[in-house]
Amino acid sequence: MRVIFRELELRQLSNQAFVINETRKFCQLFTSNSGISSMLSMLSSYTDSIILITDYNDKSVYFHIPDSYANLLQTSSRVVIRPDKSKNAESGKETDSDKEASNTRRFWINKQIIPFAVFPIPSGRYYLCADINAAPLSEDIVSIITNCLPILSTELETIQVNQRRFSSTNHFAPFFSMLSDMRSKSSEEIRIVCNTFSFPYDCKRVCIAYEIQQAGSPDRLMRTVYDKFSTILENSGQQYFLSFYNDYVIIFLFFQKNISNLEAVNQAQMTAEYLYQSLDESLRQWVRGGVSRSHSRLVTIGTAFEESLISINMQSHLNPQKAVASYLRQIPYHLLRNLNHHDLNKIYNDTIVRLVDYDQANGTCLVHTLRMYLENRMVIRETSRQLFIHRNTLADHLNLIKRILGTDLEAMDEIFSFYLGLCAYDLLKET
Template identity: 30%
Template sequence: MNLDWLINSTELNNFKCVAGKSNLNNKILSVNVLDNPDVIRWIKKDELVLTTGYIFKDDTEAQINIIRELKETGCSALAIKIKRFFETIPSIMIEEAEKVGLPLIEVPFYYSFSEISKTIYNAIYSQEFNENLLQYNIINTLSSIFFENKGIDVMINELSHFISKSIILMDCEYNVISASFTPEYEHLVNGIDLPKVSSVGTASYISHTEISDTAYTNLKINYEIFRFYIITLPNFTGMLCILIDDTELTSPHKMLLEKVKSIISLEITRSDKIKTISNSYHNFFFDFLISENKKSEKEILEICNFYDFDYTKKRVCASFILENCENDQHRNKIISTLQKAISNTFRDHQNLFLCANNNILSLFLFYKLEQSNIEAVNNTYNIVYDFYNKLGDSISCTLHIGISRCHSGITSIRTAFRDTLNCINLKKHQNINEPICCYSNKHEYHLLSEMSEASLMKLCEDTIMPIIEFDKDNNTNLINTLKVYYLSKFNCTDTAKKLFLHRNTLINRLDKIKELLHGDFSDNDKMFSVYLGICAYEILKH
């Protein structure tokens, strides 16, 4: 129902649109009455606003402001009853409504607001009843298909026909279980063979205020890329993928899909078409890790229980990120090789969990609660370091490895994974050559990176700004000299070797640094602040 329907297709006669005629397709989802300026803050999007105009009848400024404020609310239109306080709607309101694009409706004096509201709400309730009836019919149809053992293909065909969308049903490894295409997409099916589907990047999750466990993502079908609306089926038995073309899925259809997903999941389980998944390798669990979609502790608990992820213990995450692979096939092969190598290497390690997507493989190692965080991280580093050395040249691409802090508790599972990404990003920014980077070894950078840009700049100004300005004016790099000197524990010999400098050259540089900082290197507290300033400067640069 929209404004055009209200004006031209109801028993209400002589309604007239005097401004904003180009927006007569505006939806009407509810009705509100404007009898006080404060009501505007409660007006909702797509709401028809009715008024007699009493609150602004003698105030031209208020008339203009009312139009502007209502436009900002996203309401459907403002409908003003005439012959009550206005003979006709003021021209200044018509001009402003036309200017901002707010439909302005002239309502005959002989219709009460209750009559108008009743007409609209009767239509809304009738539409909702019909939608519920249609939903009941399709749910009843799918249930009958299930109990009559007609199979998953018949079920998906019926659902596709009902929502007028192409549907692909897959397991978690992107193996197609069933598919049904609308006429314009039938070319994707080659004879009786099911289409080949592969993931293109990672899922882009919708807001957590929407229906849970859904996402929009791109999938490749026979070399063509399409956008899909994805629903994860109960118990992670598969994915229901609806191809999104020129028109989005309607809200009733989304609600319907949520209702029928349990029936589809039951049919998949019974049909034996679903591929048995190894508990050590799960794309769905990885989607949970990368998702910004908020989940309650109960939801996370269900995911952990399904995948046998031991949330009761401490954990350290190590992520392996691939770069510079020749192509998708090469990358997938390496991911598979890594997974098998880790499974074989850590076969005796009872507390192990693996998950992956296209170019990242994440390994979780679990530890007893009584073990210290330091011990858990050091043990993980040693295990991963030995594993990396054994790989040798078998991985023919660039491999970055990040190790998280030690975490505990069910809500910090994602945090451990994000630790690994953060330290790998830091490694790239600092051009660190070591393949393995540990979050705990660079705590100062991670803490500083949470500060605002202004705070970081203030830290630089209070500690090392004279050196920054000198380097800029003289094309030198005293900042790096000071950093290496600090990390070398103020040992001139070690610093000179690392910088490939003659000792006298280094001493000259250090003397200049002392001059710029107005002090020497004897105050440990001051030098630590200077080092933090260097870290802040490096973060700002990148």
């Protein structure tokens, strides 16, 4: 019996040494900044199974699928992970108490349902889930996972903090490298990068970019703008992703799928203008913003970023005094830019050329008056206020414009044509 007990004791000590040694290796991943993907890969190597990190609502945040599960991807180029919402056998529905009490849950991985052992991560916001479809986890593996949970919690919190804190080392460079080269990336590669940076790629999104235009863009100015926006957004209750890249501070705002694209863009525009106005007046002269259209597809994350930059560049030619530009409101210009010079010149000649010629011959500003009139929805009072002229004077100018153009500016199709003519004129002046 003494021999047997001694053998059991030695085996237990050996197992404990193994657990301690593997836990130490896991700690080294954190201290070397290897990232969450490397951590999940190591845990998966112990269990030889799928590893998930989910939030409280069972939404997959990060995952690792070993090569042995390649059959899951045979019928699809992407991995779709969703919780199994089967009703509780006794009560007929799933409750939060059931979820918290249970140490196993089932997830659909593409079209296959797989059971997972569930371990709450100490922060209380996430769960680690290990696939037990082939076999239950051994005691040693459970011990390793349990020891690693506090380290995982620290890594997850670090990721969240890095998204809110400015650092001279650009933590977000890999993310924007992915955005700028998205056309050569597969959906799975994009998804992995998004997961690494906790970017909710399945939400509707609008990108806001602010360009720091001071020569050299010193860190101090970038840090001031970044920290100011971070404080406001953190207290706003709005779901967001805040980052910086080169001379830009970039914000992705996220919206529910049931919100219309126009509503999402309008909300983002108001947020963008509010953030700009929150800066000290001495800073505003160096900052210009651009707002993208609304997007929801995975492959258009980079498109939203590009649109925000294009809108800044376009506004610098159209109206440099306007601090925050909207890609959606510049749509006529973006469409006209796809035309060749001959077609662009044809639109101009068919609409406002006579008005431009009259201004040049008489030193008047009737083109500008027409532009302000159309941009202010043809409201006399608001247009006269912005032009700093009396309403009667504006009325006289509009009557002159109508005579020169030979139109009464009442038919909607004519109004649209003349607005396109103004846009074409702006683009032609650039060439």
